[in-house]
Amino acid sequence: MSIGQVFLYEFTQEMAGTRKTLERVPEGKFSWKPHDKSGTMGWLAGHVADLPHWGTITMSTEALDIDPPGGPAYTPFIPRSSQELMECFDRNVAEAQKAITVADDAAWSKPWSLLKNEQTIFTVPRIVCMRSFVMNHLIHHRAQLGVYLRMNDIPVPALYGPSADESGM
Numbered sequence: 001m002s003i004g005q006v007f008l009y010e011f012t013q014e015m016a017g018t019r020k021t022l023e024r025v026p027e028g029k030f031s032w033k034p035h036d037k038s039g040t041m042g043w044l045a046g047h048v049a050d051l052p053h054w055g056t057i058t059m060s061t062e063a064l065d066i067d068p069p070g071g072p073a074y075t076p077f078i079p080r081s082s083q084e085l086m087e088c089f090d091r092n093v094a095e096a097q098k099a100i101t102v103a104d105d106a107a108w109s110k111p112w113s114l115l116k117n118e119q120t121i122f123t124v125p126r127i128v129c130m131r132s133f134v135m136n137h138l139i140h141h142r143a144q145l146g147v148y149l150r151m152n153d154i155p156v157p158a159l160y161g162p163s164a165d166e167s168g169m
């Protein structure tokens with residue numbers, strides 16, 4: 001199996017669980033946040049929905065400058081509706097799956113850099129970026145979103161096994 005085939009299996013599994021979580025975010029709670037230092041539920045859900053796009057960027061470019069001199073800075077996706085949230089997520093997942101599928105094994109070892117105003121924040125092999133900056137980052141924020149759901153008495157989906165609200169997957 002190629003690196004892409006192995007990674008795609010895990011990516012697909014994680015995106016299925018992520019979709020289940022995002023589907024439960026109620027539009028009427030987009031502005032809710034648990035603390036003044038926390039992001040809103042809408043911001044967090046938008047971030048989770050947008051993170052698969054970072055997989056496409058990682059596999060199709062050599063670098064991303066999130067605040068390029070003379071250009072627009074990266075702006076986070078903040079959904080205005082549940083439909084917009086899910087459309088963004090589904091589009092980003094499909095694009096990332098394609099980028100993962102077409103990448104040969106050599107592409108996974110190539111360096112990828114994150115920059116801000118032309119200053120390198122980090123440079124790592126693409127496979128490391130996909131694992132940590134995309135997948136682990138997304139899973140971390142998906143878990144935060146699960147806490148937001150719990151705090152609002154919204155059933156938390158079963159992901160790796162039962163949740164307190166669901167007996168299984």
